[in-house]
Amino acid sequence: MKITIQDIAPGEEEEIIVRCRELDESLLRMIHGLKTGRGKFTVTDNDKIRQIDAADIYYFEAVDNKVFLYLERDVFETRYKLYEIEQEYANTDFFRASKSVIINLSKVKQFAPDFGGRFEAQMMNGEKLIISRQYVPMLKKRLGM
Amino acid sequence: MTENGKKRMVELLLTFCMVTTGGLIVCVVYINIFGPHDTLLKADILWQLLAMALLCSLGNFIHPYREISRRRIMLNRCLHYLYINAAVLGCGYGFAWIDRGNLLMPVVMMVGILLVFVAVASVIWKLHAKESEILNRKLKEYQRIGGV
Numbered sequence: 001m002k003i004t005i006q007d008i009a010p011g012e013e014e015e016i017i018v019r020c021r022e023l024d025e026s027l028l029r030m031i032h033g034l035k036t037g038r039g040k041f042t043v044t045d046n047d048k049i050r051q052i053d054a055a056d057i058y059y060f061e062a063v064d065n066k067v068f069l070y071l072e073r074d075v076f077e078t079r080y081k082l083y084e085i086e087q088e089y090a091n092t093d094f095f096r097a098s099k100s101v102i103i104n105l106s107k108v109k110q111f112a113p114d115f116g117g118r119f120e121a122q123m124m125n126g127e128k129l130i131i132s133r134q135y136v137p138m139l140k141k142r143l144g145m
Numbered sequence: 146m147t148e149n150g151k152k153r154m155v156e157l158l159l160t161f162c163m164v165t166t167g168g169l170i171v172c173v174v175y176i177n178i179f180g181p182h183d184t185l186l187k188a189d190i191l192w193q194l195l196a197m198a199l200l201c202s203l204g205n206f207i208h209p210y211r212e213i214s215r216r217r218i219m220l221n222r223c224l225h226y227l228y229i230n231a232a233v234l235g236c237g238y239g240f241a242w243i244d245r246g247n248l249l250m251p252v253v254m255m256v257g258i259l260l261v262f263v264a265v266a267s268v269i270w271k272l273h274a275k276e277s278e279i280l281n282r283k284l285k286e287y288q289r290i291g292g293v
Binding site: 028031118132134140145 | 210213216221273274277279280281283284286287288289290
């Protein structure tokens, strides 16, 4: 496979273009890795420091000025603020779903309609989260609607 | 104008058009029930229908853009329904569409409001459900190609 790296002008957005005949499994894994393998989250677990893979996170939730990250079953507190996560993980699978929640789109099982123009995101671990009305247009844009 | 302000204006205009159409249909049915066959209408009725539609559309402001709980959404919906009843009945008495002392007229009007409210809510819910189907299809595509 030929790899080409081009210099870009300052201020220009960095971009990776994949030119292929078809998206096979290895390419899909590579794209997924590029998108989610951006980093690890440091969390506190009973006074111990742990590193969590971003790809394993289901969602973040802010409660009483604390931010928690949710895995399939476990919950950990993180020192990051929601807006920091939103900025750092822009253009990845993480998506701001409401004022207090950021969800990982790769962990959403399906969306269901909810009252007042909102949607309910049913996560792969069975949890249900609300996509608030003001974030619905962004979700549609993100999914290419 | 802010983004939310623009959205409000578009929603207001859409609701105004829908209520004007609905009002006109209800008006035709109402006149056929209560009016004699040779009823002549004054042109004022057109302005009155537009005024009622505008008043009903203003009820949209009950629903805020900020995040609210599901219970609050339901409460706002009930308040919206009551507001529309008050607006339409107010116009009914104010513009003398309803004869004072006739109890059947306001009842028929309230039944009409209920039917329109339920019909509009059902259409909106179906459109929303359809939208969630499309979202789910797009989500599957998104997850299949590994995201953005």
